[in-house]
Amino acid sequence: MQVSKRKHTFVFFLFFLSIHLQTFSQAENKEEQSICTFSSEYLDRLIKNDSLYEATLLLNESLSFAKNNNLKDSEAKTYYNLGNVLAEMGNYKNAEDYYYKAFSIFDSLQLHKDKDLVLSSLTTAYANGKYYKKFDSIYPIAQKQSTKLNSELQFVNLENKIKKHYYHFENDSLLKATQFALSKLDTTNFNELNYSKNYSSSINKERLKTYYRYHNAIAIMKLNNFEKKGYDLFFTIDESDLDKALSKEKDKFRKLASFNYYKFLYFQNIEKNLDSAVYYLLKSDTYKYEALKTHENRNKKNGELIYKIINTEQQLQLTEKTQKNQAQRSKILLISTIIVSFILLLSLLIFYFYYKARKNITKINSELKNTNNKLIEIDKERLEFFSVLSHELRTPIYGISGLATLIKQEQDTEKKQSYLNSLISSSNYISILIDNVLQATKLRFEDKNLRLKPDKMNNLIKNVTSSVAIAARNKGLKFYTDIQDSEEDEYILIDKVAFSQILINLAYNGIRYTKEGHVSIIVKEKNRTKDNVTLLFEIKDTGIGIEESHRSIVFNAFENKTFLDQNSRGSGLGLYIVKTLLKSHNTDIDFTSTKGIGSTFFFDATFKIVKNHTEDSKTPISQENTEAHILIVDDNKINLLVTKKNIERIEGHSCETTSNGRQSISIVKENNFDLVLMDINMPDMDGFEVTKHIRMFNPNIPILALTALNSSEIEEKAHQAGINQVITKPYNFDEFKDIILSYTNVAHSL
Numbered sequence: 093m094q095v096s097k098r099k100h101t102f103v104f105f106l107f108f109l110s111i112h113l114q115t116f117s118q119a120e121n122k123e124e125q126s127i128c129t130f131s132s133e134y135l136d137r138l139i140k141n142d143s144l145y146e147a148t149l150l151l152n153e154s155l156s157f158a159k160n161n162n163l164k165d166s167e168a169k170t171y172y173n174l175g176n177v178l179a180e181m182g183n184y185k186n187a188e189d190y191y192y193k194a195f196s197i198f199d200s201l202q203l204h205k206d207k208d209l210v211l212s213s214l215t216t217a218y219a220n221g222k223y224y225k226k227f228d229s230i231y232p233i234a235q236k237q238s239t240k241l242n243s244e245l246q247f248v249n250l251e252n253k254i255k256k257h258y259y260h261f262e263n264d265s266l267l268k269a270t271q272f273a274l275s276k277l278d279t280t281n282f283n284e285l286n287y288s289k290n291y292s293s294s295i296n297k298e299r300l301k302t303y304y305r306y307h308n309a310i311a312i313m314k315l316n317n318f319e320k321k322g323y324d325l326f327f328t329i330d331e332s333d334l335d336k337a338l339s340k341e342k343d344k345f346r347k348l349a350s351f352n353y354y355k356f357l358y359f360q361n362i363e364k365n366l367d368s369a370v371y372y373l374l375k376s377d378t379y380k381y382e383a384l385k386t387h388e389n390r391n392k393k394n395g396e397l398i399y400k401i402i403n404t405e406q407q408l409q410l411t412e413k414t415q416k417n418q419a420q421r422s423k424i425l426l427i428s429t430i431i432v433s434f435i436l437l438l439s440l441l442i443f444y445f446y447y448k449a450r451k452n453i454t455k456i457n458s459e460l461k462n463t464n465n466k467l468i469e470i471d472k473e474r475l476e477f478f479s480v481l482s483h484e485l486r487t488p489i490y491g492i493s494g495l496a497t498l499i500k501q502e503q504d505t506e507k508k509q510s511y512l513n514s515l516i517s518s519s520n521y522i523s524i525l526i527d528n529v530l531q532a533t534k535l536r537f538e539d540k541n542l543r544l545k546p547d548k549m550n551n552l553i554k555n556v557t558s559s560v561a562i563a564a565r566n567k568g569l570k571f572y573t574d575i576q577d578s579e580e581d582e583y584i585l586i587d588k589v590a591f592s593q594i595l596i597n598l599a600y601n602g603i604r605y606t607k608e609g610h611v612s613i614i615v616k617e618k619n620r621t622k623d624n625v626t627l628l629f630e631i632k633d634t635g636i637g638i639e640e641s642h643r644s645i646v647f648n649a650f651e652n653k654t655f656l657d658q659n660s661r662g663s664g665l666g667l668y669i670v671k672t673l674l675k676s677h678n679t680d681i682d683f684t685s686t687k688g689i690g691s692t693f694f695f696d697a698t699f700k701i702v703k704n705h706t707e708d709s710k711t712p713i714s715q716e717n718t719e720a721h722i723l724i725v726d727d728n729k730i731n732l733l734v735t736k737k738n739i740e741r742i743e744g745h746s747c748e749t750t751s752n753g754r755q756s757i758s759i760v761k762e763n764n765f766d767l768v769l770m771d772i773n774m775p776d777m778d779g780f781e782v783t784k785h786i787r788m789f790n791p792n793i794p795i796l797a798l799t800a801l802n803s804s805e806i807e808e809k810a811h812q813a814g815i816n817q818v819i820t821k822p823y824n825f826d827e828f829k830d831i832i833l834s835y836t837n838v839a840h841s842l
């Protein structure tokens with residue numbers, strides 16, 4: 093909208109200024125005759141130096157003079173140069189209008205060289221403005237005219253054609269166009285060209301050659317999928333020559349950024365030379381910054397130009413107002429009448445809406461009262477929920493405290509192990525309960541974005557079983573799994589975290605409401621196509637069952653307390669989270685149940701099939717005995733101890749610890765570590781700031797965040813700070829071990 097307003101203001105200004113200057117020219121014809129004589133070379137310099145305001149004033153004076161004296165040739169040249177001014181400002185639509193006005197006059201006067209200039213300028217405007225359909229229609233006409241006259245503009249047209257293919261990602265066409273351009277360049281004698289302008293042209297054969305070769309190299313690289321053989325021509329191009337070749341381009345810095353980024357890809361993916369890769373990536377980022385700064389400066393200049401134009405317009409309006417004072421006095425009575433009528437109408441409208449508002453006030457008060465009652469009811473439900481939640485937290489915490497005391501006092505090894513299993517089960521329950529509360533809050537305000545990675549369903553079920561089997565065993569229940577086998581090389585794309593949460597909540601739900609018997613997870617193949625497989629999931633229990641009257645509230649957060657109060661204590665969030673997460677998988681859950689016999693919850697989900705999957709690069713290919721020295725940074729002494737013991741459980745791995753973020757910077761600088769485990773929340777300096785400081789002198793050491801925080805914002809902030817990966821606490825030791833080995837093995841293989 094802002095750009096559109098600027099266009100209209102500018103066009104209006106041109107029109108207004110031309111009328112003013114026309115009147116002025118009629119009064120002082122001889123003086124204007126000398127003022128409006130300008131050279132095209134001088135005008136080109138004004139445009140090149142961004143003196144667009146001065147150029148606009150000069151051109152409007154010239155246009156007024158040409159029209160008053162019926163100088164068609166001058167009028168056409170003025171239209172053409174006005175088009176150049178607008179094109180320089182990026183206003184290609186209005187520039188197109190002026191170009192066609194100029195072309196029409198030049199065509200009627202049979203001025204072929206001038207027609208050639210206009211047609212070439214149109215190809216430039218369409219290429220820069222990305223009007224590709226218009227470009228395709230005008231290019232053959234422009235090129236035919238330039239070739240016929242043997243002018244240098246045939247190479248400008250080719251340059252615009254290359255630019256169009258480049259930005260439109262037409263790599264095959266880009267390759268053909270650049271090869272043709274290079275061939276034509278080699279076979280053309282520039283001394284024999286008929287130049288379109290009488291003064292020195294800016295066309296340069298060596299600049300064109302570099303420009304064509306660079307885009308030819310880009311096409312070859314892309315068509316060869318950035319393999320090594322596609323870089324041969326690319327590496328023969330000198331960056332300083334390319335800088336000169338792109339001097340006329342508005343997006344010069346953007347292309348120089350791409351030039352260095354392609355080198356970064358080469359050294360990262362082909363040569364595996366990280367130092368060179370980082371060097372070119374930094375150069376690319378520097379040019380990107382320059383491109384952004386240049387774009388902002390250009391917008392600022394255009395804004396200042398519009399501001400000056402508007403000020404000039406206001407001054408012209410003030411002058412016109414002074415000249416029309418006498419005529420305005422005759423309209424005072426009419427204007428006064430209109431104002432009085434408007435005030436009367438406005439008064440009637442105000443009275444009408446006031447009456448209508450008074451009429452509806454009773455209805456509004458009634459709605460507010462109903463809303464207030466609903467809020468009171470919601471607040472009551474929240475209080476009841478947090479009362480249940482308080483009990484659910486206190487019960488396992490009491491158990492953990494008691495079990496820790498029993499383990500300390502007990503001498504019998506088997507009993508100690510039994511107490512330890514119960515303690516782990518209570519700890520897992522608290523972790524799941526807190527995750528459910530946080531997840532329920534999160535799901536109310538944002539959609540769940542799935543993070544799909546290849547895995548086998550068997551692996552996921554094993555992780556779920558390890559989490560809930562102890563809870564089942566502590567209640568004296570049997571826990572079964574029945575999973576239909578798949579081919580050895582067949583994997584599915586799945587969000588392991590989200591789907592594990594679904595199955596764990598359903599399994600714990602079954603265990604919670606089952607006093608004796610068993611709980612089972614059954615997975616069967618329901619349907620299969622070439623690319624997808626649909627699996628049916630059933631979670632069965634021999635518990636208390638669910639009455640049909642409770643079906644409508646079983647999956648509702650905060651509203652299923654009636655069912656919970658009658659049957660068992662619990663947070664009431666598990667099934668709500670399951671239903672919400674399954675919406676992200678484009679499916680839904682249902683259940684069958686018989687009072688006193690048990691329940692079966694079931695749903696199906698469709699997954700994309702991946703064949704011959706190889707593990708992610710961060711997953712160790714082989715867990716060889718690798719010696720690694722690791723620094724752990726955490727201000728919590730218990731967390732520090734737990735992490736230290738887990739690292740020491742990995743064969744060949746040793747560690748040092750520190751609880752001070754600032755101190756860890758000096759430790760990393762003075763010692764040689766293979767990996768850093770970094771806490772995020774620390775009092776003196778958080779993990780993000782510590783990582784930024786380390787990256788200043790050591791950009792290569794792997795830094796992993798070990799934190800209880802879990803959100804996409806945390807991961808994005810960690811990535812920006814230079815952290816390689818985020819590990820969320822609490823974690824599964826085996827998964828933790830795999831992640832550590834993936835970095836330490838890679839570090840020792842380099």
